[in-house]
Amino acid sequence: MQLTVWTYEGPPHVGAMRIATAMEGLHYVLHAPQGDTYADLLFTMIERRAKRPPVTYTTFEARDLGSDTAEIFKSAARGAYERFQPQAMIVGASCTAELIQDDPGGLTKALDLPIPVIALELPSYSKKENWGASETFYRLVRGLATEQPKRAPNRLTRPICNVLGPTALGFRHRDDVREITGLLFQLGIDVNVVAPLGATPHDLTRLPAADFNVSLYPEIADVAVRFLEKEFGQPYTKTIPIGVGATNDFIVEVCGLAGIEVPDLSAFASNMPWWSRSVDSNYLTGKRVFIFGDGTHALAAARVAADELAFTVVGLGCYNREFARPVREAATELGLEALITEDYLEVEAAIARLQPELILGTQMERHIAKRLGIPCAVISAPVHVQDFPARYAPQMGFEGANVLFDTWVHPLIMGLEEHLLGMFREDFEFNDSAGASHLGGHGAAEKVSEAVAASAQTGEGAIAVLHWAPEAENELKKIPFFVRGKAKRNTEAFARDKHLETITLETLYDAKASYGR
Amino acid sequence: MTQLIPPLAAKALADCAAPPPARVVLRERGQREVFCGLTSIMWLHRKMQDAFFLIVGSRTCAHLMQSAAGVMIFAEPRFATAIIEERDLAGMADINEELNKTVSRLLERRPEIKLLFLVGSCPSEVIKLDLGRAAERLSMTYSPRVRILNYSGSGIETTFTQGEDACLTAMVPELPATDEAGLVVVGALADVVEDQFARIFEALGIGPVHFLPSRKAGTAVPVGPNTKFLLAQPWLRDTARTLEARGATHLPALFPLGAEGTTSWLKAAADAFGVSAERFHAVTEMPRARATRALARYNDTLAGKSLFCFPDSQLEIPLARFLSRELGMTLEEVGTPYLHSVHMADELALLPADVRISEGQDVDLQLDRCRDARPDITLCGLGLANPLEQEGLTTKWSIELVFTPIQGYEQCGDLAELFARPLNRRTRLAV
Numbered sequence: 001m002q003l004t005v006w007t008y009e010g011p012p013h014v015g016a017m018r019i020a021t022a023m024e025g026l027h028y029v030l031h032a033p034q035g036d037t038y039a040d041l042l043f044t045m046i047e048r049r050a051k052r053p054p055v056t057y058t059t060f061e062a063r064d065l066g067s068d069t070a071e072i073f074k075s076a077a078r079g080a081y082e083r084f085q086p087q088a089m090i091v092g093a094s095c096t097a098e099l100i101q102d103d104p105g106g107l108t109k110a111l112d113l114p115i116p117v118i119a120l121e122l123p124s125y126s127k128k129e130n131w132g133a134s135e136t137f138y139r140l141v142r143g144l145a146t147e148q149p150k151r152a153p154n155r156l157t158r159p160i161c162n163v164l165g166p167t168a169l170g171f172r173h174r175d176d177v178r179e180i181t182g183l184l185f186q187l188g189i190d191v192n193v194v195a196p197l198g199a200t201p202h203d204l205t206r207l208p209a210a211d212f213n214v215s216l217y218p219e220i221a222d223v224a225v226r227f228l229e230k231e232f233g234q235p236y237t238k239t240i241p242i243g244v245g246a247t248n249d250f251i252v253e254v255c256g257l258a259g260i261e262v263p264d265l266s267a268f269a270s271n272m273p274w275w276s277r278s279v280d281s282n283y284l285t286g287k288r289v290f291i292f293g294d295g296t297h298a299l300a301a302a303r304v305a306a307d308e309l310a311f312t313v314v315g316l317g318c319y320n321r322e323f324a325r326p327v328r329e330a331a332t333e334l335g336l337e338a339l340i341t342e343d344y345l346e347v348e349a350a351i352a353r354l355q356p357e358l359i360l361g362t363q364m365e366r367h368i369a370k371r372l373g374i375p376c377a378v379i380s381a382p383v384h385v386q387d388f389p390a391r392y393a394p395q396m397g398f399e400g401a402n403v404l405f406d407t408w409v410h411p412l413i414m415g416l417e418e419h420l421l422g423m424f425r426e427d428f429e430f431n432d433s434a435g436a437s438h439l440g441g442h443g444a445a446e447k448v449s450e451a452v453a454a455s456a457q458t459g460e461g462a463i464a465v466l467h468w469a470p471e472a473e474n475e476l477k478k479i480p481f482f483v484r485g486k487a488k489r490n491t492e493a494f495a496r497d498k499h500l501e502t503i504t505l506e507t508l509y510d511a512k513a514s515y516g517r
Numbered sequence: 518m519t520q521l522i523p524p525l526a527a528k529a530l531a532d533c534a535a536p537p538p539a540r541v542v543l544r545e546r547g548q549r550e551v552f553c554g555l556t557s558i559m560w561l562h563r564k565m566q567d568a569f570f571l572i573v574g575s576r577t578c579a580h581l582m583q584s585a586a587g588v589m590i591f592a593e594p595r596f597a598t599a600i601i602e603e604r605d606l607a608g609m610a611d612i613n614e615e616l617n618k619t620v621s622r623l624l625e626r627r628p629e630i631k632l633l634f635l636v637g638s639c640p641s642e643v644i645k646l647d648l649g650r651a652a653e654r655l656s657m658t659y660s661p662r663v664r665i666l667n668y669s670g671s672g673i674e675t676t677f678t679q680g681e682d683a684c685l686t687a688m689v690p691e692l693p694a695t696d697e698a699g700l701v702v703v704g705a706l707a708d709v710v711e712d713q714f715a716r717i718f719e720a721l722g723i724g725p726v727h728f729l730p731s732r733k734a735g736t737a738v739p740v741g742p743n744t745k746f747l748l749a750q751p752w753l754r755d756t757a758r759t760l761e762a763r764g765a766t767h768l769p770a771l772f773p774l775g776a777e778g779t780t781s782w783l784k785a786a787a788d789a790f791g792v793s794a795e796r797f798h799a800v801t802e803m804p805r806a807r808a809t810r811a812l813a814r815y816n817d818t819l820a821g822k823s824l825f826c827f828p829d830s831q832l833e834i835p836l837a838r839f840l841s842r843e844l845g846m847t848l849e850e851v852g853t854p855y856l857h858s859v860h861m862a863d864e865l866a867l868l869p870a871d872v873r874i875s876e877g878q879d880v881d882l883q884l885d886r887c888r889d890a891r892p893d894i895t896l897c898g899l900g901l902a903n904p905l906e907q908e909g910l911t912t913k914w915s916i917e918l919v920f921t922p923i924q925g926y927e928q929c930g931d932l933a934e935l936f937a938r939p940l941n942r943r944t945r946l947a948v
Contacts (some may be wrong), residue, residue, distance in 0.1 A: 001599045001615035003622060010580035033639045035553025035672030038581045040900030045585075050907035052900065059549045062642065062673040076548070096639035096673070099606075124575055126603040150916060159555035 006317035008190050012122035012132025013094045019136040021053040021168035023198040026088035028055045029077045031097035031104050046385050047169050056080040070102045077108050088116040088201035095124035118143045130219045132321055138223040148209035158191045159258035162210045165217035171381040175394035189258050193352035208232040212257040218296055240376050242300035243308055244270050244401045270398035272405045290315035290356035292365055293380025295323020299330050301379045314354050332503050355486035370412050375411035466492055467502045490515045547879025550900050551854050553672030554680025556585050562595040564705045567631040567734045570596040574638030620655055632734035637669035678752035678830045685756040695739035699725045704750030707922035720800045723790045723801040740765050745789050752831040754857045771863050773924045775839035776808040781947035804926035811930030818937040822847035828878050829915035834864045848872040849890040911939045924946035
């Protein structure tokens with residue numbers, strides 16, 4: 001039994017819904033009690049989809065349990081087929097239906113529908129949303145992909161590939177697909193099928209016609225692309241084109257798989273390298289950043305943060321254990337210990353301890369950041385309605401790199417503003433309690449007293465209570481709020497180290513000298 | 518019908534059990550686009566400030582709570598899910614032992630909690646986990662610091678607001694006994710509405726007045742044979758029955774939506790407590806006039822407009838009564854997830870005789886009817902709203918009605934505004 005308030009991932013059948021909702025001509029019959037239809041609003045509200053997800057829920061009740069829930073399932077499956085006339089159907093159970101063991105696959109088979117029906121086994125009590133999406137996509141590909149006539153090798157034909165992984169409710173999947181298919185086209189590579197987003201079951205039968213596969217989101221596509229490689233000899237890409245460097249690597253990789261020459265990379269322009277080198281970006285150097293998300297996005301963000309913005313990565317982690325290994329490796333390279341957890345309270349504790357100047361995370365970290373008063377940008381699912389922008393805002397490719405620069409830098413306080421805040425703390429308009437204009441200006445003032453009050457309780461070790469002398473406390477208030485927490489912690493650690501009971505002005509500056517920035 | 522009704526094809530026309538007036542109710546079974554009872558924790562956990570709701574369920578339950586409303590603003594809300602895992606089901610871990618550990622961790626972390634609800638879910642019901650016994654067992658450990666109660670919010674037994682009914686029903690046996698006369702207002706109301714009603718009851722000279730649930734679990738709500746109670750919400754069938762079993766008397770009335778409903782509701786209490794007609798008039802005249810003035814502003818927007826209600830909270834019938842009688846809207850269909858004919862008798866009597874009332878749902882069939890009717894405004898849940906907007910229908914999300922103060926005289930205008938705004942938007946937008 002696991003005590004949870006907020007979760008990074010939903011149950012696996014929600015993953016299956018992300019596949020079904022992304023596709024056209026596919027219907028999902030889900031054996032589920034009343035209430036499980038809440039999942040529809042993830043798509044209609046968070047992603048603002050204008051169509052209902054193609055899901056029929058059986059909606060069984062307690063009084064049905066003694067009689068015939070299997071009959072209810074069959075009737076729902078038959079009804080869904082007649083009403084929606086899909087090209088193919090997936091059938092399965094949600095957590096409650098899994099317990100009553102009605103075998104949706106067998107029941108649907110008995111209906112003898114004239115379309116392919118793929119039964120899903122998604123263990124709700126051990127697996128989660130990404131696994132469910134990945135398994136569903138794999139089952140569909142495995143069930144539908146069929147040997148295609150080989151194209152005769154021809155110098156005049158352009159190489160073709162599939163782009164696999166984008167789903168409904170994915171973080172910027174819509175825009176990543178546009179960016180990457182555009183990039184592939186520029187390179188002289190055509191796209192055979194994009195799936196699951198926008199694909200029909202019929203399109204999945206044609207997957208083997210491509211020369212290779214682009215795996216955009218390994219969380220979703222990895223199992224399917226491995227299957228396609230084994231079964232149909234299609235190699236697949238390993239590089240995730242997020243950031244300028246990774247996009248360049250991606251181009252080299254796809255050109256290799258396509259058997260074409262790597263073009264002059266300078267022909268592909270992103271503003272990001274120059275924006276990072278422009279003098280105004282000096283203030284970004286060494287900014288302490290904490291990164292948490294799904295494995296793929298967290299890894300990509302770490303590379304961009306370190307290599308393309310000159311940030312210092314102080315924390316790196318992911319919530320999906322399936323991708324823990326590469327995240328651990330990357331963290332080790334950065335001299336960190338990776339945080340692999342699905343408990344957001346652990347993430348919050350790590351952030352509070354590290355006092356980063358910027359958090360790159362999910363919806364959950366955005367809430368943590370709000371509470372701690374730390375700037376934050378979202379880099380990974382789970383995301384909320386604000387993270388489905390109206391504008392074109394990919395994460396991948398060269399335009400994606402521009403978007404990363406803008407969205408990561410925006411929440412920060414500009415270099416000059418930072419200096420002014422530091423120099424004129426006592427200005428009656430431009431002061432602490434006014435906060436920074438772009439952060440709404442609230443909540444900064446109380447934090448000092450709160451922080452100081454809290455320190456009275458957190459004293460550890462030999463000295464139970466650390467006392468802040470009034471003049472030191474006043475001086476602490478003059479430190480900009482976005483580094484104040486760290487200054488306070490460092491000072492207290494320093495005081496404890498030196499067995500001081502009272503923190504004076506001297507202690508504050510001694511600590512500052514001892515810690516540096 | 519002797520055999521099981523096929524859920525997707527079922528369409529049964531049945532006579533309402535309790536005439537008069539004989540009213541035809543369309544009863545449907547099939548896919549329901551409604552929340553389960555767990556969802557009422559969204560407002561219950563804000564209302565009862567020292568209570569905690571521990572759902573014993575699956576990852577789906579936790580995900581529902583997270584997604585169904587924008588509640589992630591709370592770092593640690595006063596609810597959580599104890600997620601049952603494979604090892605619990607496989608018997609590798611003793612599930613009761615695990616629950617003890619979970620509760621102990623929780624109470625250590627939240628020492629301010631005075632009342633803990635163990636809330637059953639679909640999975641806990643299906644595996645027949647006896648949370649009632651668990652609550653008794655844990656109560657012995659943590660009494661008197663923490664009271665531990667149990668109810669089920671599972672989707673196989675409850676829809677959306679029935680979760681509150683189940684929660685309050687679990688609280689009733691715990692209420693202290695009294696022989697003193699008094700009034701209890703039953704059903705969670707926004708604090709601002711509760712305070713308004715408390716002031717009116719005081720002006721009427723009615724007292725003592727208690728509200729169930731109260732903001733603090735420690736506040737005693739005494740009940741006995743001289744207790745009279747008003748239902749502030751239409752979804753409290755079992756709570757009412759349990760209060761009656763303790764001797765309390767239900768005061769039948771319209772629900773306090775709109776000026777007419779609020780007046781009827783207050784009048785039921787005034788009559789029961791012997792308040793003179795003059796005094797009642799004197800106390801309610803001003804706020805009633807304010808409500809009428811506030812509603813007059815919406816006449817142009819709403820009069821003559823047609824309404825189609827999908828089932829959601831059981832507020833649909835009183836709302837339809839308010840919108841048709843006080844704002845002149847016409848009714849295409851009024852759907853409710855569950856129809857309690859006794860509590861709804863007065864409300865139903867005021868609806869036009871020819872309006873279609875439906876109970877339960879087969880969502881695809883109901884969507885077909887809605888598309889045929891082309892109502893000016895459709896009241897529906899969040900899963901249906903955007904798809905219907907895309908089809909050119911104007912919608913009002915129903916969940917807002919349970920999160921917004923809408924009861925009482927002073928909220929009449931706000932309630933009308935909820936329906937007027939989507940229509941207003943449609944006339945303004947030119948994109």
